[in-house]
């Protein structure tokens with residue numbers, strides 16, 4: 001009996017995971033990618049330790065996704081964090097829970113996992129065809145690629161597109177697929193930066209002295225959203241976990257109000273009057289910088305940031321100064337471009353999908369991973385949803401092709 005042929009386009013985590021599942025279910029799977037080698041962005045993510053997922057309970061986990069689409073919530077329930085951890089362990093990479101509940105592979109990088117994964121795919125007879133860029137899709141499905149030897153046409157029983165977003169295009173996902181799919185009548189929400197840096201008009205002196213320095217253990221508020229964490233000063237503004245978590249709210253404020261006003265609390269664990277009391281105990285002959293360092297332990301970059309904030313020169317009176325420390329105001333006129341962001345918001349809209357993860361406009365063509373219209377902060381939420389949507393889409397393809405999919409017992413969260 002001939003095995004049904006599945007073509008996966010995109011050799012990132014979504015594509016490779018779907019390929020693994022479908023090959024294990026009995027499909028003849030070939031993965032195409034425009035780059036010379038697979039999983040480039042995953043390997044890049046590995047440079048930061050490869051934060052695979054997060055260990056927090058289900059409700060808290062799901063709440064991290066701004067406007068979580070129901071299909072992604074369902075996919076996460078079908079393939080929750082413990083399933084991803086078990087998968088990594090099966091590839092010889094047991095995971096551990098690091099600071100703030102984030103989950104990492106033991107090697108704290110992606111390369112051993114990717115090596116073991118590619119060996120498993122070879123064992124499952126998954127074909128990998130690199131340097132082939134998807135340039136067209138016709139009913140069938142019939143896929144057209146431009147490769148080193150020219151145009152190639154491939155017919156299959158089902159296709160999965162896992163083409164990623166448009167951040168770090170050098171890693172392969174350049175968002176070029178948006179034109180292709182829109183041309184075929186697929187609704188695509190505009191691709192926008194997520195988990196991106198923000199721009200702030202620092203003085204040249206501040207940017208020159210403090211770019212690369214962190215603001216540790218601060219809270220950053222935008223309207224009524226308050227995020228605790230760390231931010232990194234850059235020549236252009238700020239980036240880092242606390243800023244990334246506010247991505248969607250910052251984009252929204254820029255779109256509706258033309259600018260976002262961030263309020264940084266440099267001493268979030270001390271109430272205003274306690275900060276003022278510490279300042280009041282300072283020796284009058286000490287400079288302001290010395291007082292802020294000695295009495296509050298503020299790092300030089302935090303002190304300098306205070307001087308950069310809206311409001312100009314700093315008051316010496318303790319309560320007024322405490323007020324500035326608890327609410328240092330920064331104006332964000334814009335965000336850093338998509339190509340430097342960690343991830344992408346926007347993508348194939350969920351109302352463009354029929355049942356499951358299949359494109360309504362293109363029967364037999366399914367979609368998974370970051371190219372779908374969901375977003376998430378850093379913390380492992382991106383890869384978890386990438387794998388979960390790939391698991392869900394591959395289950396839909398298997399059902400369509402009449403392939404038995406073993407289906408893991410779903411671990412409880």
Ligand SMILES: Cc1cc2nc3c(=O)[nH]c(=O)nc-3n(C[C@H](O)[C@H](O)[C@H](O)COP(=O)(O)OP(=O)(O)OC[C@H]3O[C@@H](n4cnc5c(N)ncnc54)[C@H](O)[C@@H]3O)c2cc1C
Pocket residue numbers: 009010011012013014015032033034035038039040041042044045046048049050051052053132133134135162163164165167168171172173174175176177341342343368369370371379380381382383384386
């Ligand atoms: C610096 C950085 C650090 C990150 N760290 C983390 C982290 O620690 N934890 C986390 O959860 N997430 C992290 N991410 C995000 C995570 O890497 C992505 O969300 C994830 O890789 C998305 O997987 P994907 O398979 O959907 O897309 P991708 O990994 O982008 O793969 C898409 C593939 O499709 C191919 N492709 C695109 N267009 C075409 C075409 N027309 N024809 C053929 N092939 C095509 C590309 O070459 C690429 O190989 C990080 C991202 C970056 C940039």
